[in-house]
Amino acid sequence: MLFHSPGSCSNGILFLLHELGVEHVVQIVDVRKREQISPHYLDQNPKGKVPALLLPDGSVLTEFQAIALWLGSFHPERKLWPDTSLEQARMMEMLDFIVGTIHMRGFVFLKVPGKFHSDPDVQKALRIHGREQIDKGLAVLSQVMGDADYLLGSFSLADAALFYILNWAFSEKLSVPQNLADCHARLWARTSIVASHPLWG
Numbered sequence: 610m611l612f613h614s615p616g617s618c619s620n621g622i623l624f625l626l627h628e629l630g631v632e633h634v635v636q637i638v639d640v641r642k643r644e645q646i647s648p649h650y651l652d653q654n655p656k657g658k659v660p661a662l663l664l665p666d667g668s669v670l671t672e673f674q675a676i677a678l679w680l681g682s683f684h685p686e687r688k689l690w691p692d693t694s695l696e697q698a699r700m701m702e703m704l705d706f707i708v709g710t711i712h713m714r715g716f717v718f719l720k721v722p723g724k725f726h727s728d729p730d731v732q733k734a735l736r737i738h739g740r741e742q743i744d745k746g747l748a749v750l751s752q753v754m755g756d757a758d759y760l761l762g763s764f765s766l767a768d769a770a771l772f773y774i775l776n777w778a779f780s781e782k783l784s785v786p787q788n789l790a791d792c793h794a795r796l797w798a799r800t801s802i803v804a805s806h807p808l809w810g
Contacts, residue, residue: 610662612638678704
């Protein structure tokens with residue numbers, strides 16, 4: 610079972626589940642309604658966040674990178690998680706950069722500055738800071754990708770993270786480097802995207 614909030618980063622995990630053909634159930638935990646801090650959800654996931662994945666053994670796995678790694682390694686035939694230690698390190702490098710920097714230090718400040726300060730002037734400064742971090746981060750990803758079709762050459766776990774932040778970038782009408790925009794279009798063309806789209810929000 611995937612604990613999922615439409616419009617959040619858990620869209621990327623939903624995408625991966627469909628990409629891998631993993632049979633699953635989706636439980637909506639709407640962060641816009643603060644359902645992630647409800648007593649019922651906190652009983653299952655004390656971290657109070659999404660995504661979270663209920664595993665076959667009854668335990669709950671959290672954090673985007675960890676869930677993506679588990680899904681990719683659980684289905685090695687799809688080659689979404691590389692074989693060599695250096696390639697694995699590069700994959701984690703990209704996942705951590707997208708989630709830890711572009712998402713957490715960029716989009717969080719751009720989209721919800723009110724979480725950090727009530728003063729409108731401070732919120733404006735936080736939005737500017739967030740936008741700067743996003744622009745810098747997307748420039749780095751563009752350089753990493755170069756002329757490839759996907760972020761690390763062939764389609765991989767990293768593209769699921771790339772996909773959700775590019776969705777946010779376009780929804781915020783931000784400037785996106787052309788090679789990343791082209792990759793976003795390729796991702797949209799995948800049947801797994803079409804299948805998971807109704808639950809994105």
